[in-house]
Amino acid sequence: MTVSRVxxxxxxxSDATRRHVLGIIEEMNFRPSRVARELSRGRSTSxxxxxxxxxxxxxxxxxxxxxxxxxxxxxxxxxxxLDSPRPAAVKAAIDRLCDPTSGxxxxxxxxxxxxxxxxxxxxxxxxxxALEINDTRDSREYPTTALDDxxxxxxxxxxxxxxxxxxxxxxxxxxxxxxxxxxxxxxxxLRAAGAPVPEAVAAGWTPRSGYEAxxxxxxxxxxxxVLCGNDDIALGVLHAMREAGRAVPxxxxxxxxxxxxxxxxxxxxxxxxxxxFAGLGRDCVALLQHVRDPGGAAPDPVAAxxxxxxxxxxxxxxxx
Amino acid sequence: MTVSRVxxxxxxxSDATRRHVLGIIEEMNFRPSRVARELSRGRSTSxxxxxxxxxxxxxxxxxxxxxxxxxxxxxxxxxxxLDSPRPAAVKAAIDRLCDPTSGxxxxxxxxxxxxxxxxxxxxxxxxxxALEINDTRDSREYPTTALDDxxxxxxxxxxxxxxxxxxxxxxxxxxxxxxxxxxxxxxxxLRAAGAPVPEAVAAGWTPRSGYEAxxxxxxxxxxxxVLCGNDDIALGVLHAMREAGRAVPxxxxxxxxxxxxxxxxxxxxxxxxxxxFAGLGRDCVALLQHVRDPGGAAPDPVAAxxxxxxxxxxxxxxxx
DNA sequence: CTGAAAGCGCTTACAG
DNA sequence: CTGAAAGCGCTTACAG
Numbered sequence: 001m002t003v004s005r006v007x008x009x010x011x012x013x014s015d016a017t018r019r020h021v022l023g024i025i026e027e028m029n030f031r032p033s034r035v036a037r038e039l040s041r042g043r044s045t046s047x048x049x050x051x052x053x054x055x056x057x058x059x060x061x062x063x064x065x066x067x068x069x070x071x072x073x074x075x076x077x078x079x080x081x082l083d084s085p086r087p088a089a090v091k092a093a094i095d096r097l098c099d100p101t102s103g104x105x106x107x108x109x110x111x112x113x114x115x116x117x118x119x120x121x122x123x124x125x126x127x128x129x130a131l132e133i134n135d136t137r138d139s140r141e142y143p144t145t146a147l148d149d150x151x152x153x154x155x156x157x158x159x160x161x162x163x164x165x166x167x168x169x170x171x172x173x174x175x176x177x178x179x180x181x182x183x184x185x186x187x188x189x190l191r192a193a194g195a196p197v198p199e200a201v202a203a204g205w206t207p208r209s210g211y212e213a214x215x216x217x218x219x220x221x222x223x224x225x226v227l228c229g230n231d232d233i234a235l236g237v238l239h240a241m242r243e244a245g246r247a248v249p250x251x252x253x254x255x256x257x258x259x260x261x262x263x264x265x266x267x268x269x270x271x272x273x274x275x276x277f278a279g280l281g282r283d284c285v286a287l288l289q290h291v292r293d294p295g296g297a298a299p300d301p302v303a304a305x306x307x308x309x310x311x312x313x314x315x316x317x318x319x320x
Numbered sequence: 321m322t323v324s325r326v327x328x329x330x331x332x333x334s335d336a337t338r339r340h341v342l343g344i345i346e347e348m349n350f351r352p353s354r355v356a357r358e359l360s361r362g363r364s365t366s367x368x369x370x371x372x373x374x375x376x377x378x379x380x381x382x383x384x385x386x387x388x389x390x391x392x393x394x395x396x397x398x399x400x401x402l403d404s405p406r407p408a409a410v411k412a413a414i415d416r417l418c419d420p421t422s423g424x425x426x427x428x429x430x431x432x433x434x435x436x437x438x439x440x441x442x443x444x445x446x447x448x449x450a451l452e453i454n455d456t457r458d459s460r461e462y463p464t465t466a467l468d469d470x471x472x473x474x475x476x477x478x479x480x481x482x483x484x485x486x487x488x489x490x491x492x493x494x495x496x497x498x499x500x501x502x503x504x505x506x507x508x509x510l511r512a513a514g515a516p517v518p519e520a521v522a523a524g525w526t527p528r529s530g531y532e533a534x535x536x537x538x539x540x541x542x543x544x545x546v547l548c549g550n551d552d553i554a555l556g557v558l559h560a561m562r563e564a565g566r567a568v569p570x571x572x573x574x575x576x577x578x579x580x581x582x583x584x585x586x587x588x589x590x591x592x593x594x595x596x597f598a599g600l601g602r603d604c605v606a607l608l609q610h611v612r613d614p615g616g617a618a619p620d621p622v623a624a625x626x627x628x629x630x631x632x633x634x635x636x637x638x639x640x
Numbered sequence: 641c642t643g644a645a646a647g648c649g650c651t652t653a654c655a656g
Numbered sequence: 657c658t659g660a661a662a663g664c665g666c667t668t669a670c671a672g
Contacts, residue, residue, distance in 0.1 A: 036665035267587040356649035
């Protein structure tokens with residue numbers, strides 16, 4: 001049809017007919033069917049991101065970045081929730097989300113559910129993974145992105161050590177692996193400085209889980225510095241410290257991860273590591289485009305490197 | 321084809337051939353094309369939600385509810401970002417998102433961009449709107465959902481008044497209308513009690529905007545109670561009060577809106593109105609299903625009514 | 641510059 | 657119970 005040509009801005013249509021067709025389109029309120037177009041073109045115009053709880057800041061911000069880049073590229077984004085790490089649930093998600101005509105999937109593999117989903121993606125569909133850590137020894141068949149959490153954790157830990165703290169305790173978010181990038185960075189900084197290496201204490205993602213994890217630490221006067229797996233945990237930790245009568249930062253220093261918009265308004269304002277999740281999301285889309293259309297070099301990452309933002313929850317180690 | 325019958329669990333296939341086909345499907349790793357299926361069936365299996373910034377808690381939680389209900393109904397959810405209220409941007413979003421074969425759209429019309437998008441949805445495509453307020457006088461051609469923000473604001477305001485505060489100040493989130501539901505409820509409660517009605521002070525959605533809006537209020541000893549448009553704003557307000565040396569709740573009471581997971585860990589823990597955004601999201605999907613398949617009564621809403629959660633930021637008015 | 645033909649991968653009647 | 661035919665609404669060569 002000629003109308004196909006005009007809605008696609010193809011050349012080879014006279015100005016007169018183009019105007020005529022445009023007029024009729026307007027008049028009939030015609031809109032092409034995306035579905036039919038995809039089927040005939042044989043390529044989808046959507047990218048699906050598989051993730052767990054998008055109410056968590058990191059995932060929401062990454063999603064925002066994905067949406068932005070996808071929109072610029074003319075792609076729709078469908079969101080595929082991973083609500084459980086159980087194999088059956090993961091399989092159901094894959095079956096639901098991965099059809100072969102899909103435009104590709106971005107999986108946020110920061111937790112067990114994500115990692116399992118990643119492994120279960122059927123071959124042939126374009127995929128890029130946002131990992132906790134870019135382990136280059138592990139040669140994968142799909143491209144990956146990651147923020148440098150290891151370096152970030154090491155930096156934060158080193159900062160605390162320089163402040164004179166004997167060691168730094170860590171309250172960890174759940175990880176996709178036995179030892180997350182943040183844990184690794186924290187541990188290696190401790191080792192490098194010859195500081196004692198405490199057990200990391202496990203928490204979830206929420207302020208409540210941070211609060212619960214921190215109660216034991218708060219009771220121990222020996223702990224004077226705690227690095228939290230994210231800012232929400234840090235909020236819970238601050239609450240636990242307050243309850244225990246531990247002044248921050250005079251009695252104990254607290255550092256977070258993420259730099260959520262609220263962090264600067266915590267009491268006290270939180271020292272934290274800023275992570276560019278939105279940039280990471282844009283990088284995922286760029287990489288996915290590259291997978292779908294190879295040729296040309298891989299795109300350069302745009303995500304900003306992690307950066308320690310010093311505010312008011314950190315200070316010199318207390319003198320006994 | 322017979323395989324169509326087996327992948328759709330249609331009756332009238334012998335067990336033998338069914339098993340045979342299933343075997344081959346497994347072997348070839350065959351997956352049906354969602355796109356082809358939609359085209360032939362003439363009905364889409366996706367619902368798109370149009371919203372601005374999904375990093376904001378209410379939207380993220382509603383999206384979560386939508387996803388959950390959509391998944392249960394076998395629908396995919398595509399997210400359509402409204403990044404600006406400018407008419408051109410809204411039109412672009414509509415053109416991008418609303419094709420006639422779409423399965424329907426849920427628009428979050430809590431802000432100007434959303435309201436404009438709602439108006440611009442082309443006829444013929446199923447739509448349900450999440451509104452700030454369910455104004456029944458306004459007879460619309462599409463179903464709407466809303467939390468009862470007006471009652472919620474009135475309740476919170478009444479609670480503060482009972483505590484002995486002379487009046488209650490309000491820091492408002494942006495609204496889709498001149499006078500939002502929260503503002504209306506706040507104002508009417510004040511009037512009903514014969515209390516003075518101050519100007520509402522305008523803010524954004526973030527802690528920073530709350531902080532900035534609160535600085536003037538903090539300086540005024542006459543203000544002893546402030547109702548915040550959301551919890552993030554309340555966080556900024558708490559910060560401003562701290563900076564101004566106003567003790568909470570002894571010198572000034574603060575109430576939020578939403579009950580985000582962090583609210584219970586603010587310093588002090590925040591008194592706020594809990595809003596069931598996820599339930600609202602599920603209601604949107606149920607309503608959309610009803611639009612697509614009328615027949616039968618409209619579904620009953622499941623979203624919990626707003627509820628005041630009293631914590632530690634509210635107390636009796638200070639005595640002069 | 642414009643139109644008729646075939647095909648994308650399914651599903652839905654309709655025959656066997 | 658199973659298969660051949662037509663069609664969903666586009667696009668992509670191919671003719672005029």
